[in-house]
Amino acid sequence: MFLPSRLGAALAFATALAVLAAQGAHALEFEVQKVTDRIYVLVSDLGPRSPENYGINATLGLLVTDEGAVLIDSGAAYKAGPVIAAHVARVTDQPIRWVINTGAQDHRWLGNGWFAEHGAEIIALERTVESQKSYAASHLKRLARGIGPERLAGTVPYYADRALPGDEATLTLGGTKVTLLWPGPGHFRDDAVVIVPSEDTIFTGDLVFVERLPGVQGDGTSSIVRDWLASFERIAAMNPAHIVPGHGHACDLARARADTGDYLAWLIDNIAPAVEDFEDLTEVVDRLEASPFEYLANYDQLHRHNVNVTYLQLEAE
Ligand SMILES: [Zn+2]
CATH class of the missing domain: 3.60.15.10 (Ribonuclease Z/Hydroxyacylglutathione hydrolase-like)
Known part of the structure; x- marks a missing residue:
């Protein structure tokens, strides 16, 4: 209609x-x-x-x-x-x-x-x-x-x-160019971002969370933390002035990095050595309970789970 x-x-x-x-x-x-x-x-x-x-x-x-x-x-x-x-x-x-x-x-x-x-x-x-x-x-x-x-x-x-x-498509909608791009896996495996060059803006959907903790899913097919971080870096490399995240307010790249990119990197940096040392999973989850990301909403509900799932992902590599 x-x-x-x-x-x-x-x-x-x-x-x-x-x-x-x-x-x-x-x-x-x-x-x-x-x-x-x-x-x-x-x-x-x-x-x-x-x-x-x-x-x-x-x-x-x-x-x-x-x-x-x-x-x-x-x-x-x-x-x-x-x-x-x-x-x-x-x-x-x-x-x-x-x-x-x-x-x-x-x-x-x-x-x-x-x-x-x-x-x-x-x-x-x-x-x-x-x-x-x-x-x-x-x-x-x-x-x-x-x-x-x-x-x-x-x-x-x-x-x-x-x-x-394909992984990338550019359309003209109402005279404005928009590109749908799959930057690699994120919170889900096949989510895309929407790039609007004339507005220097990227809509990232669930590839970027701000103000609340990203959730790492434990189903083994999505939220692969290393891949998600690589996807984040691909978005960051486009250096948009504005990011519209999947959760939280629109922000600049620094804020998106602080709340999503840095958290994913923190998980890898802290958990990979523990996996390497055969440290017990439950000990790792307890030891890493506190982190610089406690200011994010849903931290208490999600962080321990995220550490747990990330450990299992890195162990399987
Ligand atoms: Zn979401």
């Missing part, structure tokens, strides 16, 4: 307002952060998924062109669509004509369906779509526990209308 842009935006906004009114006081409130004249960020909670945040304990991005808005990641739930659209309507009257999915985690893409129904084309790298397919069932199950059946209603996997082959 493609509507003339102003009418489309007005309709989407009206729908959004009606849904918000029906939801009463528990509607999700994003912090809208302006990065450049064309780039905005919708920042949600750093903590766990909840009914209040529709599973969007994450950051979404927005690129405004003269011919429509590009939403970077669609949230985790169909019903969050109008909430997201209402926030977008606060900063632009351009309709959301494109949605780019950076990743395979629930809050990066499971909200696609609402935007597709409201006129947006969904775009992702093919490899990211394959990854979404492999996680969809398990993520939906976990999401149901986190946000409850009422919030999850209507959420079904909707995969990209335009799935781009």
Whole structure:
């Protein structure tokens, strides 16, 4: 469904307002952060998924062109669509004509369906779509526990209308060049970043976390710490002025390095010698409990697990 842009935006906004009114006081409130004249960020909670945040304990991005808005990641739930659209309507009257999915985690893409129904084309790298397919069932199950059946209603996997082959693809959306690039594995194995050269900005999705601790997953196929650090360095080498992370506020490269790159490097630097010395895993986890990263949210929930998983990864090398 493609509507003339102003009418489309007005309709989407009206729908959004009606849904918000029906939801009463528990509607999700994003912090809208302006990065450049064309780039905005919708920042949600750093903590766990909840009914209040529709599973969007994450950051979404927005690129405004003269011919429509590009939403970077669609949230985790169909019903969050109008909430997201209402926030977008606060900063632009351009309709959301494109949605780019950076990743395979629930809050990066499971909200696609609402935007597709409201006129947006969904775009992702093919490899990211394959990854979404492999996680969809398990993520939906976990999401149901986190946000409850009422919030999850209507959420079904909707995969990209335009799935781009290869590791890199450049498109022109509304006159603005954007590049989807797979920099290597991150929090998930096949997530991409979105580079907008005219705004000197990279949307990193879950490859960069700020203000909260990155999570190293223990499933053996994603979050390989050495690879993630290499991917981070590939992003850093492009030296963007602005980074829109997957979690936390938009920031500069120094902040992204402090909260993600330095942590991944710290894990490797501290755990690799312990593995080399056959130090007992539980001793290592206890010994490394304190670190310079205790200021990050979710440290108490994730750090010991991260040390544990990293030890096992390095031991397997
Ligand atoms: Zn995430």
